Amino acid sequence: MNRTETTDLSTLEIDASCRVPLLALFGGAALWLVVGLALSLAAIMTFHKTDMFADCPMLTYGHAQAAANDALLYGFCIPAGLGVMLWILARLSHAELVLPLVPVVAANIWHLGVFVGVVAILIGDSTGFAWLEFPRGGSVLLFAAFLLIAISAVATFGQRKERELYPSHWFLLAALFWFPWIYSTANLFLVTHHPVRGVAQAAIDFWFANNLVFVWLALVGLGTAFYFLPILAGRPLQSRYLALFAFWTLILFGTWCGIPQGAPLPAWMPAASAVASSLLIVPLISIAVIACKTVCGASVTCKGGPFCYVKFGTAAFILSGLMLVASACPQICRVTEFTWFGPAQAQLQILGFFAIVICGAIYELLPRVMGFALAFPKFVRIQHWLFMLGILLWAGSLAVGGVEQGIKLNNPQTAFADSTAVALIFLRAGTTGLLFILLGSLLFAANIFAMTIKWKLALLKTVIAYIKSPLENESDRAEAGEVKS
Amino acid sequence: MKNGFGVFLAAFIALGLSWCGFVLGPAKQLGAEKQAAVLNSSDTYPLQPTGNATLGLQVYRANGCAACHTEQVRQEGVACEVVLMKYGKNPVATSNFVSTLKLTGLTKDEADAVSDQITAAGGSVETHIVPVGTDIARGWGVRQSVAADFLYDNPVQIGSLRAGPDLANVGARLPDANWQLVHLYEPQAVAKNSAMPPFRFLFEVRKLGDAPSPGALQFPQGFAPAAGCEVVPTPEAKQLAAYLLSLKADAPLYEAPFTPVIAKP
Numbered sequence: 001m002n003r004t005e006t007t008d009l010s011t012l013e014i015d016a017s018c019r020v021p022l023l024a025l026f027g028g029a030a031l032w033l034v035v036g037l038a039l040s041l042a043a044i045m046t047f048h049k050t051d052m053f054a055d056c057p058m059l060t061y062g063h064a065q066a067a068a069n070d071a072l073l074y075g076f077c078i079p080a081g082l083g084v085m086l087w088i089l090a091r092l093s094h095a096e097l098v099l100p101l102v103p104v105v106a107a108n109i110w111h112l113g114v115f116v117g118v119v120a121i122l123i124g125d126s127t128g129f130a131w132l133e134f135p136r137g138g139s140v141l142l143f144a145a146f147l148l149i150a151i152s153a154v155a156t157f158g159q160r161k162e163r164e165l166y167p168s169h170w171f172l173l174a175a176l177f178w179f180p181w182i183y184s185t186a187n188l189f190l191v192t193h194h195p196v197r198g199v200a201q202a203a204i205d206f207w208f209a210n211n212l213v214f215v216w217l218a219l220v221g222l223g224t225a226f227y228f229l230p231i232l233a234g235r236p237l238q239s240r241y242l243a244l245f246a247f248w249t250l251i252l253f254g255t256w257c258g259i260p261q262g263a264p265l266p267a268w269m270p271a272a273s274a275v276a277s278s279l280l281i282v283p284l285i286s287i288a289v290i291a292c293k294t295v296c297g298a299s300v301t302c303k304g305g306p307f308c309y310v311k312f313g314t315a316a317f318i319l320s321g322l323m324l325v326a327s328a329c330p331q332i333c334r335v336t337e338f339t340w341f342g343p344a345q346a347q348l349q350i351l352g353f354f355a356i357v358i359c360g361a362i363y364e365l366l367p368r369v370m371g372f373a374l375a376f377p378k379f380v381r382i383q384h385w386l387f388m389l390g391i392l393l394w395a396g397s398l399a400v401g402g403v404e405q406g407i408k409l410n411n412p413q414t415a416f417a418d419s420t421a422v423a424l425i426f427l428r429a430g431t432t433g434l435l436f437i438l439l440g441s442l443l444f445a446a447n448i449f450a451m452t453i454k455w456k457l458a459l460l461k462t463v464i465a466y467i468k469s470p471l472e473n474e475s476d477r478a479e480a481g482e483v484k485s
Numbered sequence: 486m487k488n489g490f491g492v493f494l495a496a497f498i499a500l501g502l503s504w505c506g507f508v509l510g511p512a513k514q515l516g517a518e519k520q521a522a523v524l525n526s527s528d529t530y531p532l533q534p535t536g537n538a539t540l541g542l543q544v545y546r547a548n549g550c551a552a553c554h555t556e557q558v559r560q561e562g563v564a565c566e567v568v569l570m571k572y573g574k575n576p577v578a579t580s581n582f583v584s585t586l587k588l589t590g591l592t593k594d595e596a597d598a599v600s601d602q603i604t605a606a607g608g609s610v611e612t613h614i615v616p617v618g619t620d621i622a623r624g625w626g627v628r629q630s631v632a633a634d635f636l637y638d639n640p641v642q643i644g645s646l647r648a649g650p651d652l653a654n655v656g657a658r659l660p661d662a663n664w665q666l667v668h669l670y671e672p673q674a675v676a677k678n679s680a681m682p683p684f685r686f687l688f689e690v691r692k693l694g695d696a697p698s699p700g701a702l703q704f705p706q707g708f709a710p711a712a713g714c715e716v717v718p719t720p721e722a723k724q725l726a727a728y729l730l731s732l733k734a735d736a737p738l739y740e741a742p743f744t745p746v747i748a749k750p
Contacts, residue, residue, distance in 0.1 A: 046682050054685040062549020124547035128640035174496040181500055185508055196516045199635040202643045203511035251499035262559040264630040266514060338555055338647040412622035416650050417678035
């Protein structure tokens with residue numbers, strides 16, 4: 001295990017060191033993606049037929065929607081993002097993953113925590129805070145698992161051969177630091193026996209939700225995009241300095257967003273948030289310039305492969321960021337606040353940006369990590385189309401429906417029922433989009449599980465071959481074994 | 486940034502600043518908040534909810550009601566309204582004079598000018614402060630929601646989507662407990678065109694005994710349960726209704742002033 005002596009590790013060995021942890025993280029993530037989208041679909045069914053779940057409390061909108069959001073965010077986004085992060089850090093460090101067993105254990109703890117949390121929400125034991133619905137039992141498991149994965153990630157980062165950091169490093173390392181802070185803060189201030197009093201709870205929940213759903217996902221998603229875009233386009237990131245500028249401005253302004261303009265809080269808080277949101281336009285433009293300059297002029301065509309995924313995801317991030325900026329502008333906020341525009345932005349951020357960038361990254365890295373081609377390579381292209389169409393339909397109809405609803409809501413002469421009725425039409429249309437995304441996620445899960453089964457079968461074959469091998473040269477085998485270990 | 490420490494420092498500074506602003510700030514500013522004084526009165530606001538209303542908040546939380554309902558009324562500003570109290574010595578002339586004036590939607594200066602004119606004509610007036618805004622025009626509240634409204638709520642269920650109407654003041658708007666329970670059991674029975682799903686799992690349908698059970702729901706015509714049956718709320722339903730009835734953001738406060746209109750007997 002003398003790492004310092006093995007000067008030139010082949011990428012094959014680096015990839016192989018990530019195999020088991022990544023499978024543990026991605027397997028659960030793929031399952032939660034499907035479960036989360038299925039729950040989303042169940043939740044939206046209430047708007048098709050109001051009394052569908054009148055006798056089944058678990059699947060009413062209030063239960064199913066929170067469970068769906070958390071299954072997607074905590075079940076899919078974070079573990080899948082962490083898996084991709086571990087691989088990128090190992091590749092950038094030119095070193096094998098350090099302590100590879102730790103993330104395997106952590107992945108299982110993490111997914112157990114998500115299971116506990118999602119079941120708790122469904123049986124009515126949620127905390128009642130948006131994006132922080134998991135009760136204490138679940139959050140403790142998540143927090144411990146995150147720290148374990150972070151240990152492995154930071155140790156791998158410490159093994160790097162070149163001192164100079166790559167832009168992806170900044171984004172991914174900041175994300176590693178971000179989550180423990182915001183998650184512990186939110187849980188300690190809100191989900192203890194002595195939470196803060198009154199509306200300060202709402203303020204802290206807004207802060208947490210924005211820092212997780214907008215900033216954390218942006219850090220990991222962009223860190224991944226800035227690693228894969230140059231590789232897939234075949235030209236360097238344009239440019240390193242602009243990326244540094246984007247990183248600084250994103251974390252500096254992004255973290256102050258998210259307090260709604262009409263919230264019953266002291267006026268300085270929504271005002272500070274509005275200023276930060278308008279400044280967010282600066283990192284958004286820089287990121288758009290970086291992505292365009294890196295991608296344009298590339299002689300590679302994507303044909304629905306991972307390159308397409310990352311390009312679409314980055315564009316979706318810019319759009320979701322612009323929606324965030326718009327909804328902080330007082331004139332626009334008066335219309336969009338309390339409408340489906342907000343959920344549209346969150347869905348675009350989670351599914352349109354993060355899920356699609358991470359799925360693309362996984363399709364690119366998984367064959368390398370496993371050492372064999374994807375089980376269903378055709379699914380990659382189909383999933384890309386399903387996701388793209390689905391997200392445009394789903395987030396698009398929610399956003400347009402939200403604006404229509406807001407216009408009606410803002411006219412006191414219009415009956416309230418009219419504002420819900422107009423949103424219903426768009427919600428029902430958007431359900432088709434959600435179905436497309438669910439189908440796409442099934443293809444993704446099929447690929448991940450087929451790869452896992454293929455690998456387990458190969459493992460089993462090796463073991464059987466080992467057991468079946470003749471016993472004559474007992475001493476030779478023992479020697480061979482020593483050399484191997 | 487050349488090394489890991491630089492990234493750590495950048496993230497620490499950025500997140501630390503917003504943590505101080507949006508976590509420590511409100512925790513200090515609002516976390517030690519006490520009951521507020523009601524304007525022009527010796528009362529304090531809000532009163533601590535008790536019994537079923539406290540338990541009902543947990544039913545509200547468990548069922549994720551905040552996914553569709555907000556508890557925050559927005560306000561665009563305030564206007565002044567001049568109200569004629571006495572006609573004075575020459576009622577007909579004063580009344581005719583007043584009918585030519587614009588009495589609502591005034592600024593403070595306009596209201597002062599109008600009340601001076603009426604006083605000069607012999608009438609006596611009062612100037613009322615009236616909050617204005619879409620939510621208030623819809624009748625969802627009498628003033629904007631402020632931090633004091635949530636003092637005793639844990640967890641605070643402020644909500645962010647209005648798939649259903651705002652509930653900040655629902656206890657004052659719809660004070661009938663039977664209405665609330667029927668609405669939970671079968672929303673369309675009392676609110677036509679309602680998009681709310683029925684919460685039948687909070688109720689028991691029982692065979693009617695010799696006499697109706699105490700607390701059985703009184704349905705409007707056409708929505709009664711099958712013959713020989715009655716609908717009885719479970720404890721959770723009663724708690725939820727008690728919580729909804731406890732939602733009354735109707736006290737004038739320093740940060741949200743208005744002149745309460747006292748209904749004449």
